[in-house]
Amino acid sequence: MNRMCCPSYTIRCEALRFKATKSQKKILKRFTRYLMYDEKPRAGGGGAEGKQCSDDKDISDEVASPSQNSERQLADRDVKGLDPSAIDASAIVNEKTKDKTPETSQSGETKGEGSSKTQQPNKVHDEKKQPKPGLGPDPNKPACKKAKQLRLERKQQRLAQRQETTNATQTSKATKRETNAPKCIEELIVDSLPGQEPKHKLEIRLVRSSPRSPEFQDTFAAEYALYKKYQITIHKDPPTKPTERQFTRFLVDSPLQPDDTEDAPECGYGSFHQQYWLDGKLIAVGVMDLLPHCVSSVYLFYDPDYQFLNLGTYSALREAAFTRLLHNVTPSIEYYYMGYYIHSCQKMKYKGNYYPSYLVCTEAFSWQPIEKCRPKLDANKYSRLDETDAPDPEAIDSLDRVLVLYKHTAMPYIQYKRFNSSADDDQVKEYAGMVGKTCAERMLLYRN
Secondary structure: OOOOOOOEEEEEEHHHOOOHHHHHHHHHHHHHHHHHHHHOOOOOHHHHHHHHHHHHHHHHHHHHHHHHHHHHHHHHHHHHHHOHOOOOOHHHHHOOOOOOOEEEOOOOOEOOOHHHHHHHHHHHHHHHOOOOOOOOOOOOOOOOOHHHHHHHHHHHHHHHHHHHHHHHHHHHHHHHHOOOOOOHHHHHOOOOOOOOOOOEEEEEEEEEEOOOOOOHHHHHHHHHHHHHHHHHHHOOOOOOOOHHHHHHHHHHOOOOOOOOOOOOOOEEEEEEEEEEEOOEEEEEEEEEOOOOOOOEEEEEEEOOOHHHHHHHHEEEEEEEHHHHHHHHHHOOEEEEEEEEOOOOOOOHHHHHEEEEEEEEEEOOOEEEEEEHHHHHHHOOOOOOOOOOOOOOOOOOOOOOOOOEEEOEEEEHHHHHHOOOOOOOHHHHHHHHHHHHHHHHHOOOOEHH
């Protein structure tokens, strides 16, 4: 692979832990809105609308109560300009008693009153200074508190109220977090809403393509017409290239044999076509293989007229959900394979957007998280993805056990060399290195 222009790595998604991204959730919601209300997504999304709403909110806050804003600004300005150290207590007292102090004339007499009345406040003041004998604080009433003690108690009350508010906020957040738990992929895929009649009806059929089932045979013409339209419009193929024979060889014929054992799902193992019918019209077909441990996606073709529905992403999310559904019946099915991941090809990089995904290291034959592989592939088109020095468990240590088919007879390579002195060890070694130790000892290498 280090000599290839576009190294390809097998990629798989762990369907049982699958989490849809924000953009994938939007695609599912748009698809649901189209089914329910015939609402087609507009170009540009809703970003501009959201920004406009936030701008309107800010403007309304400022325009709604200009008088309140001005009063608030004046109050803030007065408070900020006040210096506590510059306040004179005597000035405050004089300011408060200014209106209550009677005016005096130049002769020292109060206007409109006699001299006897001017001495009366001093007399009352003297009487207040002399408490009545035998009277003290009332024992039935609480003792008077100093201002400092009162301020301390008020501060403690405010802290207690603040703590109660914090606890209540944390409790509400925890409740909201439990309520707003991330939805699984099955909850995000909605074809209809309760109590509402959808504008469009979506039907998904799974038909066996090899060997051809009666359902597949009835829809073969519709599939081929859709495939031809897709190849000409999307991939710019000439009209003469996507022939019926080419379609059959490419996406219908399969070396997999059907298997309906007890541990298999109801549909069995083998090659299938997942058809998407919208209002009785075939708009997309997903070609897939169902295997004992995974669902392997092979190809997808769709009607270019419905490209606004993002059928590529939508079908991949559907197939991931289908893998999870099969796991409930057949627990051994856990993974969703998406073919090959080519980091240097923009059309193939989308496969890494399904979390969690793993790439296989072609040297150590181990699965590595794609997040750790991206920096290495950014630096070099080909890289060893496994960071450890683990040896290749499928490396061939001896060619003697490689199976060979010679003159209609299966034999180990060491026995074949006895009949053919011109045996080419380099070719056999290259073959064994490509298929691995396990396959080299189970498959037959044809020799003549």
